[in-house]
Amino acid sequence: MNYRQNMANCCPPVSRPIPAPAPPVCENICAYPIAMAYVPIQTFQTTYELNKALEVGTIFPELHKPFCGKRCVR
Numbered sequence: 001m002n003y004r005q006n007m008a009n010c011c012p013p014v015s016r017p018i019p020a021p022a023p024p025v026c027e028n029i030c031a032y033p034i035a036m037a038y039v040p041i042q043t044f045q046t047t048y049e050l051n052k053a054l055e056v057g058t059i060f061p062e063l064h065k066p067f068c069g070k071r072c073v074r
């Protein structure tokens with residue numbers, strides 16, 4: 001029995017429309033203003049001891065944001 005021949009007979013090919021080409025992204029890039037970011041100056045109150053800093057990955061308690069997420073389960 002030829003496996004490929006059997007598969008070709010049971011599932012006919014599906015014809016899909018060809019999507020239209022997307023317009024060029026960089027067409028009028030010079031017409032847009034340059035973006036400006038606002039980043040407030042960070043003030044540090046305290047720092048962790050070095051052993052604690054190595055454990056959590058930062059010396060600043062304000063930046064210690066542990067990830068408490070779970071696995072994606074359906």
